[in-house]
Amino acid sequence: MPARKYILALDQGTTSSRAVLVGGDGRVLGHAQTPFRQIFPKPGWVEHDPIEIWSSQAGVAIEALAQAGVNSDSVAAIGITNQRETTIVWDRKTGEPIHNAIVWQDRRTASFCDLLREQGHEQLIQRKTGLVIDAYFSGSKIRWMLDHVPGARDRASRGELAFGTVDSWLIWKLTGGARHVTDVTNASRTMLFNLHTQSWDGDLLRLFEIPASLLPEIVASSEECGKTSGVLEGIPIAGIAGDQQSALFGQMCTRPGMAKCTYGTGSFMLLNTGERAVASRNKLLTTVAWRVHGRASYALEGSIFIAGAVVQWLRDELQIIRAAEDIEALAAGVQDTGGLYLVPAFAGLGAPHWDQYARGAILGLTRGSSRAHIARAALEGIAFQVADVLAAMESDSGAPIQELRVDGGAARNNLLMQMQADLLGIPVTRPSNPETTVLGAAYLAGLAVGFWPDQAELERQWAVDRRFEPKIGADERAQRRAAWSRALDRAREWEQP
Numbered sequence: 001m002p003a004r005k006y007i008l009a010l011d012q013g014t015t016s017s018r019a020v021l022v023g024g025d026g027r028v029l030g031h032a033q034t035p036f037r038q039i040f041p042k043p044g045w046v047e048h049d050p051i052e053i054w055s056s057q058a059g060v061a062i063e064a065l066a067q068a069g070v071n072s073d074s075v076a077a078i079g080i081t082n083q084r085e086t087t088i089v090w091d092r093k094t095g096e097p098i099h100n101a102i103v104w105q106d107r108r109t110a111s112f113c114d115l116l117r118e119q120g121h122e123q124l125i126q127r128k129t130g131l132v133i134d135a136y137f138s139g140s141k142i143r144w145m146l147d148h149v150p151g152a153r154d155r156a157s158r159g160e161l162a163f164g165t166v167d168s169w170l171i172w173k174l175t176g177g178a179r180h181v182t183d184v185t186n187a188s189r190t191m192l193f194n195l196h197t198q199s200w201d202g203d204l205l206r207l208f209e210i211p212a213s214l215l216p217e218i219v220a221s222s223e224e225c226g227k228t229s230g231v232l233e234g235i236p237i238a239g240i241a242g243d244q245q246s247a248l249f250g251q252m253c254t255r256p257g258m259a260k261c262t263y264g265t266g267s268f269m270l271l272n273t274g275e276r277a278v279a280s281r282n283k284l285l286t287t288v289a290w291r292v293h294g295r296a297s298y299a300l301e302g303s304i305f306i307a308g309a310v311v312q313w314l315r316d317e318l319q320i321i322r323a324a325e326d327i328e329a330l331a332a333g334v335q336d337t338g339g340l341y342l343v344p345a346f347a348g349l350g351a352p353h354w355d356q357y358a359r360g361a362i363l364g365l366t367r368g369s370s371r372a373h374i375a376r377a378a379l380e381g382i383a384f385q386v387a388d389v390l391a392a393m394e395s396d397s398g399a400p401i402q403e404l405r406v407d408g409g410a411a412r413n414n415l416l417m418q419m420q421a422d423l424l425g426i427p428v429t430r431p432s433n434p435e436t437t438v439l440g441a442a443y444l445a446g447l448a449v450g451f452w453p454d455q456a457e458l459e460r461q462w463a464v465d466r467r468f469e470p471k472i473g474a475d476e477r478a479q480r481r482a483a484w485s486r487a488l489d490r491a492r493e494w495e496q497p
Contacts, residue, residue: 004076008235009442010057012082012166013243014103017056017487019064020435021075022442024451026437026461030068036157037099044107047100050088053166054173057224062231072232077224078174079239079445081246081437082166085270087141089152089163089214095177098149098161101169102141109140121207128204129260130188130195130277130286130352133485138165139191140210146210148312151353151474159213165189167217167240174237179226182216183240184296184366188288193218195277195286198296219246221290222444239445243437244268250440251405251431252462254455259393259401261386262434263410266350267307269386270299271393282392285350292447292455300396302389306360308383308410310344314378320371328415333375339364341487342377344385349492352392359494363487382410383419390424403427405437414466421468425477432465 006029011018015038022032036056065072085104092099096362102108113133116125122133131137142163144154146235155161164172165186171179187193187200192208192215194201194286200215219225221241228235241249244262248270251260256274261267277286277298289299311324321327345358362374386404394400410416411430421428433439446452470477 004074004451006068006070006075007077007079007442007446008061008444009079009081009438010061010076010170011243011438011441012053012057012080012170014083014105014209016437017053017060019057019060019067020438020442020474021064021070021285022439026433026439026458030064030070031065032063034060043107044332044496046103046106048086048103048301050090050097052073052168052400053101057170058173073234073292075235076451077238077445078228079441079443080167080170080237081188081241081243081441082170084186084242084244085136085138086166087138087145087163088166089142089145089161090172091155092160092162092168092177094171094338098152099145099219101166102144104136106141109135109144112140112143116207125191125204127279128194128196129191130199130279131191132283132285133191137191139204139210142210142214143208156214158406161214162216163214164216167242171237171240173489174228174232174404174487175226176229178229180216181219181225183219183221184288184291185221185242185245186240186370187218190425195288195298196308198291201255205400220292220294222292222448224448236449237445238448239441241440241444244270244301245287245299246440246444247407247437248272249290249443250436251407251439252459253405254459257399257401258403258405259390260405260407262437263307263382263406263416265307265309267304267382267386267408269304269393271387273298273397275339278396280392280396282396283354283391284392284396285351290457292444300393302392304385304389305347306344308408309346310342310378310381311410313346314375318374320375327375327379328413330372331379332415333372334370334376337377337380338366338369338373339375339482340369340373342374342381343487343491344378344381345491346430349488351389353388353488355492357493357495358491361487361491361494363490379413379416380419380423382416383423384481386420387423387481390433401426403429405429405431409432417466417468418471419468422472423477425470425474427470428468430462430465430468436458
């Protein structure tokens with residue numbers, strides 16, 4: 001039998017499915033990616049076809065192996081990372097979904113979430129789950145399916161149906177229906193998981209009217225939880241983590257006080273708080289970072305709705321750049337913003353402000369304002385939002401953050417990263433291997449099967465591409481952040497409820 005020299009990491013995202021083959025040194029040896037349909041049945045509704053999710057993910061897994069010229073019997077383990085909160089319910093006997101997947105972006109259950117708040121359940125839910133009441137999470141989506149798919153509630157009460165986030169669905173399919181599991185990171189995004197007992201919570205299940213028989217078994221983020229059947233037969237599935245937690249692990253933010261920020265369409269910042277689930281006083285989320293070797297680690301999370309999307313807006317709507325990467329050169333053409341502030345609240349404000357009625361604004365325009373000033377203000381708007389989240393994290397954790405590790409598409413923008421270091425007053429570090437999300441899943445799987453001996457070995461693989469040091473003083477930083485706060489105040493509550 002050939003030596004098992006590789007880890008296969010599956011990255012099931014919101015718009016595409018990826019598979020990456022990783023060697024012992026962490027290098028990517030094979031890669032495949034394919035998009036799949038986005039379904040919008042009504043305004044504010046977002047769905048995926050679970051069969052497409054599965055077929056696209058299975059296809060790229062086989063393609064990545066073929067690209068590297070590797071057989072499945074050379075793969076030591078599979079790690080899975082996935083879009084979080086997206087909800088799938090299927091028939092346990094046939095494996096057929098009863099409805100399209102309801103995606104994390106979907107807002108159809110917002111009125112039910114408003115009702116939960118009106119009934120006074122907010123403190124209970126935050127205390128038990130670490131989450132705010134929002135349609136973002138899975139619990140209200142499950143309830144919607146049980147209430148709106150004909151016969152679903154009766155079938156669920158008879159134990160005929162299974163719920164899962166995307167990780168559960170993929171594992172069910174990979175194991176031929178033998179395993180119905182989820183890991184702690186994905187469970188912690190359902191609004192049904194008790195952070196403190198590390199289990200499904202009976203009070204919350206009753207509140208949401210969800211039968212316990214519907215739910216998967218909760219497993220660690222790094223442990224063998226099943227073996228594949230079919231074309232990829234016999235490979236242990238040994239790593240699972242939601243995409244942002246996976247990126248935190250891939251960035252080797254494995255000690256309390258370490259933080260990472262992923263710059264994508266939006267931005268997600270996580271701070272490792274170790275074995276302490278820190279309750280946020282500043283409207284951040286408390287979530288499970290991972291469970292490895294029987295020990296759970298926790299994180300504070302701040303979600304920013306608009307980051308790279310503001311660059312897309314400059315490209316597609318204002319048309320002041322031809323391609324997203326052109327913004328760096330344009331913004332570098334001026335020394336500063338000329339007093340301009342761009343608040344990118346196109347979809348309201350996320351953490352730590354949580355103002356769904358805020359709207360985007362450009363403040364400080366004069367006759368001398370140019371395309372370059374707007375471009376520079378757009379980049380600063382991203383960096384200011386991250387600075388707001390980091391300040392909230394430091395307040396909640398009670399300790400200063402010493403460094404921010406960064407990844408995602410916009411992290412390649414050197415000017416933005418220098419702005420970020422200036423506004424934070426701490427170094428911003430970009431790793432040499434940008435594949436932090438899939439690496440996290442690969443590392444978790446490899447640790448479980450002994451492919452890598454320990455985390456120390458993985459930390460040795462993490463290397464710096466570039467480190468950005470702050471170049472402005474504390475007084476200038478304080479003045480600029482105070483002006484940003486004034487701009488934020490102008491954008492708040494622009495829409496009337």
